[in-house]
Structure formats: C-alpha cells, structure tokens
Amino acid sequence: xxxxxxxxxxxxxxxxxxxxxxxxxxxxxxxxxxxxxxxxxxxxxxxxxxxxxxxxxxxxxxxxxxxxxxxxxxxxxxxxxxxxxxxxxxxxxxxxxxxxxxxxxxxxxxxxxxxxxxxxxxxxxxxxxxxxxxxxxxxx
Numbered sequence: 001x002x003x004x005x006x007x008x009x010x011x012x013x014x015x016x017x018x019x020x021x022x023x024x025x026x027x028x029x030x031x032x033x034x035x036x037x038x039x040x041x042x043x044x045x046x047x048x049x050x051x052x053x054x055x056x057x058x059x060x061x062x063x064x065x066x067x068x069x070x071x072x073x074x075x076x077x078x079x080x081x082x083x084x085x086x087x088x089x090x091x092x093x094x095x096x097x098x099x100x101x102x103x104x105x106x107x108x109x110x111x112x113x114x115x116x117x118x119x120x121x122x123x124x125x126x127x128x129x130x131x132x133x134x135x136x137x138x139x140x
Contacts, residue, residue, distance in 0.1 A: 001070045006063065011132035013062040016129040018055075024118040033111045040105055062126075065089060069130050078135035079128055086127015090120035117139060 024030060034041050042050070043057040069085050094116045 005134050006066050006070060009066045009069075009130045010059065010062040012133045013066060013126045013130050014059050017058060017062065017126050020122040020125050028118075030111070030114045030118060033114060034137060037105075037107055037111070040107060062130075065126070066130050066134060067110055069127070073084065073131070073134065078131040080131075082128040082131020082134075083124055085126070085131065086124040087120075090123030093119045093123055117128070 025034075047054075069082070072085070073081055077102075098112060098115045098119060101107065102109070103113075
C-alpha cells in the first residue's frame with residue numbers, strides 16, 4: 001500500500017463526491033424536494049455553520065474507503081475494479097442510510113428514491129475515481 005497513492009486517491013474521491021453531490025443535491029432535481037421537509041433538514045444557511053465538520057468527516061471517510069480499496073485491489077482494470085467497489089459502497093449506503101432514513105424520518109418515497117439513485121451513482125463514480133487514481137504502479 002502506498003501512502004502517496006492513498007492520499008491522492010482520497011483527495012480525488014473527496015472532490016468527486018462533492019462535485020457529484022452538488023450536481024444532484026444542490027443544483028439538480030432533488031434540490032426542491034428537501035424543501036418539503038423543512039422540519040427535518042437544515043436550511044442552506046443552517047448547513048453552512050456545520051459544513052466544515054461534514055467535509056472533514058467525508059475526507060476521513062474517503063481515506064478509509066481508499067484503504068479498503070487498496071487492500072482488496074489485486075490488479076486488472078482499475079476502472080472496472082473501482083466501479084465494482086463503488087457499487088458495493090453505493091448499495092451499502094442505500095440500504096444502511098437512505099432506506100434506514102425512510103423508515104426513521106417522516107420523508108416521502110419520492111425523496112427516498114431520488115436519494116437512492118443519486119447516492120448509488122455518486123458512490124460508483126467515487127469508486128471509479130479511487131480505482132483510476134490508486135491503481136497499481138506499472139511493473140517493468
């Protein structure tokens with residue numbers, strides 16, 4: 001395991017996570033859906049005060065995921081391997097986070113399905129980025 005590749009892949013995954021998240025949640029079709037649940041979700045202004053904690057937590061999460069990926073990657077196509085890894089993480093997130101929240105929070109099915117699709121795609125992209133950046137060095 002290379003600390004440099006883990007660091008670079010973690011940073012790239014962090015950027016990809018927030019880029020995809022912005023496109024799907026802040027600027028995309030789900031933006032207005034959250035407004036239906038003002039008593040459950042923070043306002044954009046309210047999020048700004050806690051955003052640094054969320055960003056730090058996501059950076060740590062990306063380091064953890066990259067270490068997990070590095071431990072399981074044995075060669076082959078880094079993009080395909082990253083996509084498989086991201087799909088597993090995406091499925092985990094949908095089941096452990098999105099559906100869990102649907103059960104515990106008073107949110108609608110439309111938001112739940114939108115989040116499920118968005119998070120799954122987001123994690124697949126993050127997995128691909130981790131795979132593309134971490135990949136094993138070429139041997140000579």
